Amino acid sequence: MTESKAPVSSRRSERSRRAIYDAALALVGEVGYARTTIEGIAARAGVGKQTIYRWWPSKAAVLLEAFLDLADQAAEAVGPGQYEIPDTGDLEADLRHVLRATVDELTSPAYDAPARALAAEGVVDAELGATFVEKLLEPQLQLYATRLRSARRKGQVRDDLDPRIALELFVGPLAHRWLLRTLPLTHDYADRIVDYAVNGLAPRG
Structure with missing residues (x-):
C-alpha cells in the first residue's frame, strides 16, 4: 500500500501545481496583478491557501514560475531549434x-x-x-x-x-x-x- 500511494500523491501534486499556474496567469490577465491575491489563486485553482504557501513565498513567485512554465510549453510546442x-x-x-x-x-x-x-x-x-x-x-x-x-x-x-x-x-x-x-x-x-x-x-x- 505504501508503494502505491507515492505515485498517486505525486500526480495529485502535479495537478495542483498546474492548476495554480493556470489560475495565476488567468487572474493576472483578468483583474490585474495588484488585485490578484494568493487567496484568489487558491480559490481559482481549487486548492488550499496553505498549499500555495508551502511551495511559494509570494504571489510574485507563483506568477514567475507559472510564466516560465508557459515559456517552456511554447518552446516544446515549436520543437527543438525553432527558437x-x-x-x-x-x-x-x-x-x-x-x-x-x-x-x-x-x-x-x-x-x-x-x-x-x-x-x-x-x-x-x-x-x-x-x-x-x-x-x-x-x-x-x-x-x-x-x-x-x-x-x-x-x-x-x-x-x-x-x-x-x-x-x-x-x-x-x-x-x-x-x-x-x-x-x-x-x-x-x-x-x-x-x-x-x-x-x-x-x-x-
Missing part, C-alpha cells in the same frame, strides 16, 4: 523575422499581462528580477549574440562589433515602446528598427 534566430546569410532578413515574432509575442494577451507584472515587480524585488533575467531574458538575448557573432565571422558586420551592445539596438526599442504603450508595436516598426540599426542613420550615397 533560434535563423542564419540564412541575410542578416537583415533574419533579424526582421525574429523581431516580428517578438512583436507578436509582446502583443499577445497571454504574454502581455504577466510579463508586465513581472517586469514591474522585478524593479522592486531584486531577487525576483534577477531570476526573471537569468531564466527567461538572458537565454533570449544570447540568441541575438550568437547570430551577430556569426555575422561578424562572415564579414557582414564590422570586425570590432560587440554583440552584447549591438543586440540592445534591436531589443531595447521594442521593450521601450512595449513598456510605455504610447505608440503601436507593429511589424513595420520592427522592420524599421532593423533598418536603422544595421544601416545606420547617415544619408545613403
